[in-house]
Amino acid sequence: MTAISTRGLLIALIATAVGLGALASAQPYGSGEPNTTPIELRVWQSLDDPTDIAIGARAPGGAWGELGMVCLRLDDGFTAGGHYRYGQTALEVPLMDFAPVGVEVRVWQAINVPHVIYVSARGVGGSWDLLGTFRFRLDHGVRPDLGYRFGDMRIEVELPEPQVITLAGSAGERGYVDGVGRDARFRSTPPGAMGLDVDAEGNVIVADYSNDAIRRIARDGTVTTIAGGNGSGLRDGPADVAQFAGPTDVAVAPDGTIYVAQARNDHIRKITPDGVVTTVAGNGSLEVNLDPARARDGPAGEAIFFQMKAIALGPDGDLYILENSRIRRLSPSGWVSTVAGGPRVGFVDGRGPSARFGSLTDIAVDARGALYVLESNIWVSGRADWYEIVRKIDANGVVRTLFRDPLPHAGGRLAYPEALTVGPGGDIYISNTAHNQIVRLTPAGEVNAVAGSAEVGSGDGQYGTAEFSRPGALALAPDGALIVADQEGTVVRAILPGPDGLRTGAQLVEVGVLPRLEGVRVTRFAGSGSSLGGLRGDGGPADKAYFRGVRGIALDPAGNVLVADDGNHAVRRISTDGTISTLAGGNGEGVRDGPRDLAQFTRPLRVAVDAEGVIYVLEDAYRRVRRIAPDGTVSTLAGAQMTNIRSIATEPDGSLLFPRAGGILRRAPDGSISTLVAGSGAVSAIAVDGEGSVFYTVDEHFAGTLKVLSPTGEASTVLDAWSGTGRAQLSPSVTGIAIAPDGSVYLADPGFGRVLRLDRSGALAIVADRAFAGSQRGSPNSIVVPPEGDLLVSDAWQHVIWKITIDEDAGR
Known part of the structure; x- marks a missing residue:
């Protein structure tokens, strides 16, 4: 590797690389200093034609072949004396756990002695003066098969302070491991099964479906199991011996009590602040209810649920339970009732049981107690197509449609969304799952993108460059951060608020409609x-x-x-x-x-x-x-x-x-x-x-x-x-x-x-x-x-x- 001396100051071009995996996960969410990352550059020169120059770049440990050899034409200008010509190019270098970083490279070549090469490099938006321009010898290797020789160097590129960070888990890596940041492992399958909420101190509580466990992520990324993880079952008792059966969602009360929706056999469990697990709703049977008509209201211990999917707490302590086609309520006194919907599916607004829902996927409650529900891929009679729908249920149980959008193939903006949450100002945040973005639905009905480049990936970064892959459950933290279950239930991310909160930070995916054949x-x-x-x-x-x-x-x-x-x-x-x-x-x-x-x-x-x-x-x-x-x-x-x-x-x-x-x-x-x-x-x-x-x-x-x-x-x-x-x-x-x-x-x-x-x-x-x-x-x-x-x-x-x-x- 080459070291560059600039203005008498020796700038070592990173002999050892800082592991990129620690860039974001070790920071408490909502804070952190800007990071840097090493980037390796390779300058190629043809053995037959020394004016034939190419550039390569990679993150340490990456592959040169990912970007390949980028031809650099030395036609951008000449020195004042006319002795050198130069060319400049910009590369987007993929990183392991961060959005791609931009690097600009400028190569100078002596006109009369073309083997004499000078190089300058910088991160996009940086200063050429940081490293200056230095003589660069292409003596690190020869590729006879390609007909090129090359020289390598490393530069340190400053990364923008991330606005989207990884709190815990590693993309696509499933398992059951407590630990810090990316060392932790979750196993929530099928995709969309990981539910989460945030307590008053900013800890993220996770329903780890396939591990039958309830996990806690502290603000510094430390993951611990707080209940379950002892196999599948319905056992109550101390948290370390209790059992769960497919916990699919959690809701945290102001006093720290955690409610758990147990989907595998449709029960509601409760974890008290002192770590005791009890069953608070459901008839105690391990039998799975396969018939929506068998669902039963009444005393919590006798209630029967059907396809429990999500839960949310209201300001008065009511727990709302989302099923496939209805919303139930568990009162603080222990009574289960139906708020809206019923066993028959459809798309009908109305009051209480007269309303019909299709495939409900998530529920949220605002500060006034109004409910918001998300339905995905719903057939709407009279429209001849399938729709993504957001509906609101007021305090009187009246259901009305807030937003309806066709699927993307018909020009819709939402693509199989899996989750929503509501902010204090009435904005509804939605995981636009198939588009790999988090979007906001405003009270005026506008849809804009909060975060996500729409490219499939796991890179942290700015709102518009960070990558998601099948984002799911959402929850708002006390400091305004938006917590996201991502990577098909293997990672928990945080979208950090700016000075004005969570605003439009990304480009909403544009949709189009295919042409039709004539005749x-x-x-x-x-x-x-x-x-x-x-x-x-x-x-x-x-x-x-x-x-x-x-x-x-x-x-x-x-x-x-x-x-x-x-x-x-x-x-x-x-x-x-x-x-x-x-x-x-x-x-x-x-x-x-x-x-x-x-x-x-x-x-x-x-x-x-x-x-x-x-x-x-x-x-x-x-x-x-x-x-x-x-x-x-x-x-x-x-x-x-x-x-x-x-x-x-x-x-x-x-x-x-x-x-x-x-x-x-x-x-x-x-x-x-x-x-x-x-x-x-x-x-x-x-x-x-x-x-x-x-x-x-x-x-x-x-x-x-x-x-x-x-x-x-x-x-x-x-x-x-x-x-x-x-x-x-x-x-x-x-x-x-x-x-x-x-x-x-x-x-x-x-x-x-x-x-x-x-x-x-x-x-x-x-x-x-x-x-x-x-x-x-x-x-x-x-x-x-x-x-x-x-x-x-x-x-x-x-x-x-x-x-x-x-x-x-x-x-x-």
Whole structure:
């Protein structure tokens, strides 16, 4: 490493690096001195052309390849005497636990002696005079394979005082460890299960769901277990022997009493300041209530809850309990009552039980006792789409909608939010989870971003540069800091207030809407639209037939359309002349093999056909695979009953592919099972093109990603989960993929209720959405491209198959 002497002062360029992991976690939140970090710089010079200069940079321990070799053209200017020319560039250097830091590098080169190099460097916004300009010898190494020599140096770059810091935990590292800052470990799965609150002294109290423990984070980042952690159970008593079963949220009273929502068997527990745990609501049974109609009000010890999600304390000591579709209240006297909502789901404002809620996710209470609830991904009748909703419940139990926004694919600003809290001025802070930001909803209905760059990451930093990953639970600390459960329940962060409190500090993710194809015509290809006729219609035209939940469709080698008729437990066939018949099954629900007219199926979900005309049927109920031979004999495929199978596809060699949670399995013609794709998210849809390339969709961060595996085994991403404009292009639940002869990829996306086309140029457009069904609830499920080029799309909600014709000349 090089040391730089400037103005007689020897500035050592960091022989040893300060560990970046301690930058923020060791500070008490709300205070701390500015930090610095070492940055390593590398200057490259071509062995053949000394005027060919490149720059590299990394944090200590990082990889030079992350930024690569950045070409630096020495064309920014000359010295006054004309003996040197120089070039300047700026690099954003990734750091381990902090937002990327900007570094500017200036290289001077003697015109007549190009091997003579001078260098100056600074952090963005810093002074060139700090280090000055010094002779730099490129003698640290040679890369003959690249044709470059290089020299290395380190500079110390000042980091801005962080406004978003990590209090405890390490991003993505799950475990159960008490400790300080990033040495501590939490295990709150599934994502969104970590609840938290702040006590009067600023300690953060955490419901650590999977560890069955209640943890405390002191202001200096020290994590301790204050109750539980002794296995799952309902045992009361001293905190160190008490047991919890899936604590999902906490609420702290002014006197330090901690209330705990225990989600696994729907009880409310209490931890007194002297460390005694008692059960204060719930009937004492470990049995899980699976029926919302069984929920019961009354004395706390006899009350029954359903899908308890979150809790919040009111100013009068009432504890409000959020369930899936209703809000309950536990009074200080020990009585449980329903404030609003009930077992029936929906979207209806009103008073008390007359109001309806869908999927409630969080609750907060303001200083006057008004309740605020968050609902995510709610179907709104009359709007033909899904919405994110914030509603308010006043002291009289009247529910009204404060804010309603469609999902991002339709231009909405909120993306699967998981949590909210309310500030003293009426601002509502929301974890905009899929956009990796914390936003504020003002009393005027405006949405702006408080913190988060919207990039997935864990770096601390300024409001606009800090990174989040699936932020969840929120709580306001006494000093105005906003505490955030982050990194899918493995980290607790703090957003520190400025002199004027928490204000707009980041750029709100901009959203957009995909273009629509012109010249699209939709007609009904098969199905009458009624599900009440059983198998009626066989032997006649397909558009007069009855289906009951038509699901998967496929083409056989002759061009016939095969249909998985879910509710009729049958496989139907539509011939090329439009006549429909029952190919196999339709004899009631069952698992009977044998001749096709006697065989039984149990809810056929998907169908696939190989080159020989053998039909494979994936059953929904048990994920069993059945085989229909060309002669009509039905058999059960040995060794092909696997868990979490989502679909089925065939390869040219006769192998079967099964997408599942975590990857794709392959069953070879000899019956052997192997893993084709491993380590991915849940794979929901799959298709194989004529060349043997495998296209599949993966659930990644609330959205679908389209990937392809080439015949040689090379994997690549065709369509990212998020477009970069805040718009999820695919939902996590894509169920159909079809490859057209021209290479275009068509996708059936019931989650967003639309059919999309990705053409060979990479242009993505909407072919048709829910409106094509003539109903708000059209649900495209499976898709094929017949030889004539039209699309056929099954609609599970409408019990029909749609034909979509695209006039490629329209709009030109």
